[in-house]
Structure formats: structure tokens, C-alpha cells
Amino acid sequence: MKSNILSLLNINLRWFLLAMVLANIAGQMAYSMMSLYLIDLGASVGQVGLVFTIASIVPIVLQIFGGWFSDTIGRLRAIAFGSAISVFGYVFFFTAPSWEWVLLGLSVEFVSNSFVGPSFSAYIAEQSSEATRGRVYGLSTGIYMVVTVIGPALAGFLAYRMNFKIMMLVAFVFYLLATIVRIWMAFSEQFKPTRAAEKPTLTGLTTQLKAMIGILFSGGILTWIWITDAIGDTSYTLTGELFPIYLSDIGKLSVEQIGLLGSAWGFASIAGSFLGGWLTDKRSERSILTVGFLIITLSIVAMVTANSTLAFLGSRILNGLGVGILMPSYNSLISKVVPEEKRGLAFGFFGTSLGILSLPMPWIGAQLWELFSPQTPFWIAAIACAITVPIAWKKFILPKMITEKEKGIPQAEVN
Secondary structure, eight states, X not given: OHHHHHTTSOHHXXXXXXXXXXXXXXXXXXXXXXXXXXXXXXXXXXXXXXXXXXXXXXXXXXXXXXXXXXXXXXXXXXXXXHHHHHHHHHHHHHHOSSHHHHHHHHHHHHHHHHHHHHHHHHHHHHTSOXXXXXXXXXXXXXXXXXXXXXXXXXXXXXXXXTOHHHHHHHHHHHHHHHHHHHHHHHHOGGGOOSSOXXXXXXXXXXXXXXXXXXXXXXXXXXHHHHHHHHHHHHHHHHHTTTHHHHHHHTSOOOHHHHHHHHHHHHHHHXXXXXXXXXXXXXXXXXXXXXXXXXXXXXXXXXXXXXXXXHHHHHHHHHHHHHHHHHHHHHHHHHHHHSOGGGHHHHHHHHHHHHHHHHXXXXXXXXXXXXXXXXXXXXXXXXXXXXXXXXXXXHHOOOOHHHHHHHTTOOHHHHO
16 A cells, blocks of 8 residues: 555655755744744844745745746756755854844745745646646645644754754755755756756747736636635735744743644644545545635634634644645646646746735734734634635536546547
8 A cells, every 4th residue: 555655656756855855844944933033033023024024025026937937947947946046045044143134034045935836836747647646746745744743843842942043053954955956856867857948038938928817817717726825825924924923922832832733733734635635536626625725714713712732732733634635636726727838837926926915914914913913813814714615616616628638538529
């Protein structure tokens, strides 16, 4: 059974995931404690929101370019390029004398999001068949999400036992190792892409961008995917950076306990990814996404109403399960409705357009916290997520051509 599951991942995906795990252990270490690190360096809650709002401008500017870059020069080379720049962001993290320097490091590190993000799901789609895509996404995501177990727990341990700067230094070492692996993969003949690289040109970018805008705003399934993703993304950025502060100030948890809750979230998301990927192939993206949105909504409500460490733990496990279930289904659905040569641009366009909408959300969340109550931004996020449940059920229906193709019916018989 174990060998059958692992056989879904070819050698390319195994090396690819190793690099992703190393890089995102670093990311989880840094981001799970970033809000508390900023406060330790003298920032206020409002300034924490401002830091993430300003840094978010970087992926907004670069993600479309990063996705198109991935479509032209290749997924692995785009990832290596972004990673080589972002490694310097971690240097700023552990050497920062004040929270303003962390802002600079965060802006540099976000370059990686712009180039790696659009390439991640596109590369997995290229290395899998449509019949097994849900399971490959589920397995890949599950392995990748190991970082959410290791990263927060290790970060909490190091920050509690030593200090934040030592924790950030260890994160840098993990990211440096990942960058070395990525550069090797990008230039090794062993991982040569099936499609020949193209020369990036402004004309090519303009043509592809026009085609993507046409697909996205045609009113079809991709439009509704974008709408639900926009709701989910803005909801997350409204509350994401406030969550560690909420657990510390309202939940009265220690830094180490916050790290352990992050790891519990990671275990649940891994289980959810495996389950979601398997169910996606057995059922449909539509059904699994509807369930995932519902679970996430309930998890936010459970978190806001929690009044004990055990209750906070339960809400985090529920949230991790919901997020884990969503990810393989979302990626599988997008990969089936977007042509292969446009997938990088599609994921990049999603990231940029959603980034624009989400840009002020960390600052708005902080203002809602300070002007009304710490619970207010979380209640708003719960209501927003609840809206996506009926949308997913009514609108996430694949065109007949795609469903018939999955069943192995020849294209001529589809018409």
C-alpha cells in the first residue's frame, strides 16, 4: 500500500518536494512567530499590520511576471531565481536591529512567493495525469505540509529557550539548503522540462495576459474560483498576522504553546490533504471544496468562542483539516480549466489580483482590533467564509468536455 501511494510521485517530484519542505520549514519558522518578533523589537499591533501590508506590495507587483516567467523559461528555473534572491531576506531577519529592518527583509523574502508560488501547482500538474491529479496534489501537499508541524514547534522551542534571533538564524540555514537544491535542479539535465524554454518578451507577456483576463472574466467556472479565492484570501490576511497575538493576549498562551498549536494545525492539514486528494478523484472537486469551506467557517467560530487551551487546540485542528481538504481540490480544479501553457500565468494572476484586494487587510484587521475588539476581525472572516459554501456547491461544476475526458472517452465522442 505504501509503495503504491509513493509511486504516484516520480523522481522529479520527490526532489522538488524535498526543496519545498526545506524552504517552507524556514518559512513556517519565520512567519509563525513574525508578529511576536516584531512586537519584541518594539512594534505596536497597528505597526505589525502595517508591516505586512507594505511588504505585500512585492508579490502584487511581481506575481504576474513570476507566473509568466515560469511559463516561458520553465518552472524550476523560475523557482531557483526567486529563491536565490529571497535567501537574503532571511539574513535581514536574524540581523535586524529594529522592526523596520524586518520589514525590509520581508519585502525581499516575498520575491520567493512571486516566483515559487505560481510554479508550485503548475509543476505538479505537469508531473501527473488527470486521472490521478487529485491524489498527486493531495500526497504532494500532505508531504509539503509537514513543514507546518516542524516549523512552528521548532520556532516556538528556539524562541522560548533561546531568543528570536537564534530562531531566525536556524530558519536561514534551512532556506539556504533549499536554495542550493533548487539551483541544482534548475540546471541539471536530469530535470530537463518536457516543453522547450522560450525567450521572454514583452509582446508574449501582453498576449498571454490578455488571453488570461478573457478567461478569468468570462463568467465561467474560473471566474467563480477567483471570487471564492478572493473571499478566502482577504479573510485570511485580515486575521492571519493577528492570530499569534490573539493567542498570547486573549488566550494567555506562551510562545512555546503557540508553536505547538501551530504544529497541531499542521498535523490536521496533512491528514486533510491526503483525505481531500483521495476524495477529489473519487468524488468531485465541487463536493470536497464545499465541505472544506464549511469546515473552515466552523473553525473560525470555534476559535473566537474558545475559552481554554483545549478549545483553542480543537479550533486549530478543525481549521487545519479544512485547509488541507481544500488545497488539492482547488489546485486540481484550476489545472483542469486552464491550459498547461498558461498555468503559471494563471496562478500568478490569481496571486496578484487577490494581493491587491488583500493589501490593506492586515492594517484593517489591526484597526478593527484596536477600535472595536480583538474578536471583531475574526467574526468578519467567519461570515465571509460562510458565503463561499453555497457558491462552491452551485458554481464549481466542470464543463462536460472535461468530465468526459477524465472518464477516458475519446474527444470525438464528446462533441
